[in-house]
Amino acid sequence: MPNNTTTRSECLSKRLSECLNKRVRIKISEGNASTVWSEVYFKMLLWAVCVVLAPWALAEPAEAPPVQVKVDTHYIEVHTGPGRGYPVFHVVERHAPLTVLFERGGWIKVQTARGQMGWVPREALQETQDGTGAAPALLSSADDRFRNHWHVSLLGGAFDGASSLSAAAGYRFTENLTVESMYTQASGDFSNNRLLELNVQHEIFPRWRLSPYFMLGTGRAVIEPRATLVRPENREENYAQGGAGLKFYLARGFVLRSEYRSYVLFTEENQNRNLEEWKLGFSVLF
Amino acid sequence: METRLFCIVLSLLFPLLANGETSQEKDATVRDSRPESVLDPRIERRRITDAEIDTENFEAGIYTGLISIEDFGTQPVLGLRLNYHLSEDVFFEAMLGRAKADETSFETLNAGVQLLTDEEREFTYYQAAVGYNLLPGEAFLTRNRAFNNSLYVLGGAGMTDFAGDEHFTLSLGIGYRLLINDFTAIRVDMKDHLFNLDVLGDDKLTHNLELSAGVSLFF
Numbered sequence: 001m002p003n004n005t006t007t008r009s010e011c012l013s014k015r016l017s018e019c020l021n022k023r024v025r026i027k028i029s030e031g032n033a034s035t036v037w038s039e040v041y042f043k044m045l046l047w048a049v050c051v052v053l054a055p056w057a058l059a060e061p062a063e064a065p066p067v068q069v070k071v072d073t074h075y076i077e078v079h080t081g082p083g084r085g086y087p088v089f090h091v092v093e094r095h096a097p098l099t100v101l102f103e104r105g106g107w108i109k110v111q112t113a114r115g116q117m118g119w120v121p122r123e124a125l126q127e128t129q130d131g132t133g134a135a136p137a138l139l140s141s142a143d144d145r146f147r148n149h150w151h152v153s154l155l156g157g158a159f160d161g162a163s164s165l166s167a168a169a170g171y172r173f174t175e176n177l178t179v180e181s182m183y184t185q186a187s188g189d190f191s192n193n194r195l196l197e198l199n200v201q202h203e204i205f206p207r208w209r210l211s212p213y214f215m216l217g218t219g220r221a222v223i224e225p226r227a228t229l230v231r232p233e234n235r236e237e238n239y240a241q242g243g244a245g246l247k248f249y250l251a252r253g254f255v256l257r258s259e260y261r262s263y264v265l266f267t268e269e270n271q272n273r274n275l276e277e278w279k280l281g282f283s284v285l286f
Numbered sequence: 287m288e289t290r291l292f293c294i295v296l297s298l299l300f301p302l303l304a305n306g307e308t309s310q311e312k313d314a315t316v317r318d319s320r321p322e323s324v325l326d327p328r329i330e331r332r333r334i335t336d337a338e339i340d341t342e343n344f345e346a347g348i349y350t351g352l353i354s355i356e357d358f359g360t361q362p363v364l365g366l367r368l369n370y371h372l373s374e375d376v377f378f379e380a381m382l383g384r385a386k387a388d389e390t391s392f393e394t395l396n397a398g399v400q401l402l403t404d405e406e407r408e409f410t411y412y413q414a415a416v417g418y419n420l421l422p423g424e425a426f427l428t429r430n431r432a433f434n435n436s437l438y439v440l441g442g443a444g445m446t447d448f449a450g451d452e453h454f455t456l457s458l459g460i461g462y463r464l465l466i467n468d469f470t471a472i473r474v475d476m477k478d479h480l481f482n483l484d485v486l487g488d489d490k491l492t493h494n495l496e497l498s499a500g501v502s503l504f505f
């Protein structure tokens with residue numbers, strides 16, 4: 001037993017010295033300036049959200065003329081909730097009016113002439129008539145991607161052996177051409193990398209559901225080497241990238257996206273550095 | 287800080303509940319309308335397109351709860367979230383959360399030893415996730431009052447800024463959303479943030495469990 005205790009204490013002291021060598025810092029200052037600032041920033045963000053949301057929440061809903069349609073099939077079933085599993089509690093017969101309130105997740109909240117509120121699938125509106133006597137002109141997923149010019153994307157991937165995460169926002173100028181700005185963060189065993197870039201994407205067959213594209217981009221990378229003992233200087237380098245990918249129009253306003261990129265980093269050394277990246281993610285069109 | 291946020295949440299909530307009641311008053315007026323209008327509807331003569339239908343696919347909210355930062359104690363967490371509801375089944379979520387790590391037991395036992403500086407103890411995560419409404423349904427409060435609700439699962443990835451480094455983080459979770467009216471949801475989430483941390487010598491996979499509750503608004 002005493003033997004065992006010795007080993008444990010030895011182990012502890014070894015651990016302590018390891019820690020002291022590696023990371024231990026004696027608390028020097030209580031109020032580090034950057035900590036204070038990041039806290040202030042976070043609080044400001046919270047307050048900003050509340051300030052933006054509060055008037056909106058307090059405001060009375062604007063009185064817009066109601067969107068009304070007339071049932072043009074034998075009947076339309078009204079569900080209690082926005083989903084196929086919610087029970088049908090009401091049926092609206094042919095020629096009866098329906099007031100469209102709002103849409104959420106492919107379901108539309110409606111009000112019947114008798115004041116009942118319920119949900120019908122978006123597709124059910126194809127079996128109604130609007131004031132002109134035709135079915136409402138609702139877009140299918142194919143038209144949708146050209147009506148929406150903006151998109152935001154989130155992508156995860158592998159950047160030179162590190163896990164990367166990207167957020168992007170883009171604008172479609174023509175059916176083929178899209179310009180996008182992307183921020184990537186890649187954290188690996190050796191370094192943390194931050195990349196900010198601007199790229200141009202060209203879709204060759206934009207009307208295909210599975211649509212291939214090429215891209216060219218340029219940006220700036222901040223490389224922060226990861227080390228425990230010595231903290232080396234961060235490096236900032238410009239880069240150019242070329243890549244190709246596939247977009248798959250999965251549903252209305254929603255695109256799956258996968259791409260390969262090849263980077264050239266213009267380093268201060270004699271040779272430029274080449275890196276590769278794979279990405280997989282999605283875009284939401286709006 | 288937390289109490290103050292609860293106040294904000296509640297102050298946001300009350301007007302919304304009040305709004306819900308005014309909409310019920312409107313129901314009453316529609317019910318009073320002449321019955322013949324049901325079979326001879328006079329619909330305004332105009333073309334209806336997508337632009338005229340109000341979409342309410344976004345959900346934004348704040349949440350607070352507890353996060354157990356492995357080796358660094360359990361601490362309050364505060365966060366913001368934004369969701370996009372693609373269909374009745376699938377939604378996307380972006381989150382930003384903040385907590386502050388406590389001392390490890392090692393530091394508590396050895397007074398004066400600090401593994402991390404104050405700044406390094408700031409635990410900030412931001413991530414994106416995909417959610418799937420696994421069990422949507424209705425919850426009955428009384429005989430005539432039902433709320434739509436859903437049990438969902440979440441899976442995502444992001445970054446966690448902790449101990450002076452950024453760590454690639456996977457997150458897995460399960461949650462419950464109760465809609466108290468068409469535009470307000472109460473949510474409870476249980477999540478696990480997984481990432482590698484090398485503060486204690488070796489690189490080890492840490493599980494950081496988070497239990498949170500929050501309020502969100504649809505718009």
